[in-house]
Amino acid sequence: MNNPVTLLVVNNLKMSKVFYTDVIGMKLIEDHENCIKLQVGVHNIIMFQGTNKSVEYQHGFDANSTLVFPTENLDKKITALKDKGVVFVHDTPNENRWGRYAAFKDPSGIVHEFMEFYQY
Numbered sequence: 001m002n003n004p005v006t007l008l009v010v011n012n013l014k015m016s017k018v019f020y021t022d023v024i025g026m027k028l029i030e031d032h033e034n035c036i037k038l039q040v041g042v043h044n045i046i047m048f049q050g051t052n053k054s055v056e057y058q059h060g061f062d063a064n065s066t067l068v069f070p071t072e073n074l075d076k077k078i079t080a081l082k083d084k085g086v087v088f089v090h091d092t093p094n095e096n097r098w099g100r101y102a103a104f105k106d107p108s109g110i111v112h113e114f115m116e117f118y119q120y
Contacts, residue, residue, distance in 0.1 A: 003039075003042045003043060003044050004042070004043050004044070005043075005044045005045070005046060006043065006044070006045045006046070006065075006067060007045075007046050007047075007048070008045060008046070008047045008048075008108075008110060009047075009048050009049075009050035010047055010048070010049065010050060010106070010107070010108040010110070011049075011050050011051060011052055011053050011107075011108045012049075012107060012108065013034070013035070013036065013047065013048070013049040015107045016036075016047055016106065016107055016108060017031070017036055017047075019106055019107050020038055020045070020047070020106070021038070023081065023084050023086060024040075024069070025040075026038040026039060026040045026045065027039045027040070029044070034048060034049045035047060035048045035049065040069065045067070050108075053108055053109045054108050054109035054110045054111075056109070057111075059089050059103050059111045060094075060103070064111070066103070066111055066112055066113055067112040067113070068101070068112070068113045068114075068115050069112065069113070069114050069115070070114075070115055070116075070117060071114045071115065071116055072116065073116065074093055074100050074101070074102060074114060074115070074116035075093075077102075077114050078093070078102050078114070081104065081114075086104050086105075087104060087105045088102055088103065088104045088105075089102075089103035089104065089105065089111060090102065090103060093116075098115070098117055098118060099115050099116050099117040099118045100115070100116045101113045101114065101115040101116070102114050102115075
């Protein structure tokens, strides 16, 4: 069985590589001139060099895709990422039926989330 794959097109591949590996903590699997392959858990992310920033949208309301990264301590994760200059969409974490989450932007303006899942 193959692992799931997400495709991201970013406007600065070199900056995104540093962000996703050094800041977010993904594992670099392949590194090519115009694309990279990253891994988090069993999930692979293939990233290609594009030309524009992401389209602005209202996160949580407009149709989009978001990677959700599980974390055991959301507040600690938010503090660590803010210390590294990561921009968050909301001032405080939000909550849904599965847990607490905080949306952030990558260097291309793509929104993803860290989520502290409830333990049932």
